[in-house]
Amino acid sequence: MSLAGERDALSKGGLFAQGPTLVGVSGSRFSQPMVDAWLTGVPAGGGGGGGGGVPLRVLWLSLVERAALSWVQTSIRLSMRLSVPPERHGSFMCHFGDSVVARQQMRMANRFLGYVCLVDGEGVVRWHVHAAEPPTPEAVAGLQGLLRARYGSRRAEDVKGLGLSR
Numbered sequence: 177m178s179l180a181g182e183r184d185a186l187s188k189g190g191l192f193a194q195g196p197t198l199v200g201v202s203g204s205r206f207s208q209p210m211v212d213a214w215l216t217g218v219p220a221g222g223g224g225g226g227g228g229g230v231p232l233r234v235l236w237l238s239l240v241e242r243a244a245l246s247w248v249q250t251s252i253r254l255s256m257r258l259s260v261p262p263e264r265h266g267s268f269m270c271h272f273g274d275s276v277v278a279r280q281q282m283r284m285a286n287r288f289l290g291y292v293c294l295v296d297g298e299g300v301v302r303w304h305v306h307a308a309e310p311p312t313p314e315a316v317a318g319l320q321g322l323l324r325a326r327y328g329s330r331r332a333e334d335v336k337g338l339g340l341s342r
Contacts, residue, residue: 182266191269192299196327197233200292201282206308207290211236213310214292218319232323236260236268239275294319 191197198218200211215234240252249272260268271278278284282293283304294303303319305311 191233191235192295192297194233195231195297196302196323197235197295198292199235199237199282199295200290201237201239201284202290203284203287204289207288210290210307210310211292214290214305214316214319217311217313217316218323231327234267236264238268238270239278240270240272294323 198215200215202208202211215236219232219234238256240249249270252272253270256268256270257265282291282301284291284306286306289306289308291304291306293301293305296302303322305315
């Protein structure tokens with residue numbers, strides 16, 4: 177569920193159906209600057225969307241385990257709404273409960289690192305980085321170039337399901 181109250185699944189028929197999505201997950205407060213730098217830096221590059229005109233969705237994801245009781249989820253979500261800027265509420269998703277499968281799909285072995293993945297419209301992870309430190313401007317520019325090379329300035333409906341590799 178997003179902080180704006182929207183429900184959607186982390187699947188090719190759900191959140192990823194709109195085309196390429198840059199997903200960031202912070203395992204701890206120490207890695208949050210890394211995730212924020214990728215998720216705000218890549219779409220800003222070149223203006224006009226992700227990586228210079230590429231239709232790119234940006235998604236902050238919080239994986240909250242062991243919070244099965246609905247009253248705990250509600251209080252956690254309310255706390256997040258207060259700490260996350262309001263303009264990000266629609267792109268900040270919370271997943272409560274077992275996240276083993278999601279962590280495996282995004283290759284998240286270390287819970288203390290930040291993870292950023294580029295997921296295509298079919299729900300396949302096409303690019304992945306994990307670290308504790310924010311990226312260099314050269315690293316961000318590299319991903320922007322990769323996005324432009326693969327997706328160009330095509331419309332979102334034209335890039336659904338396309339991967340970065342053949």
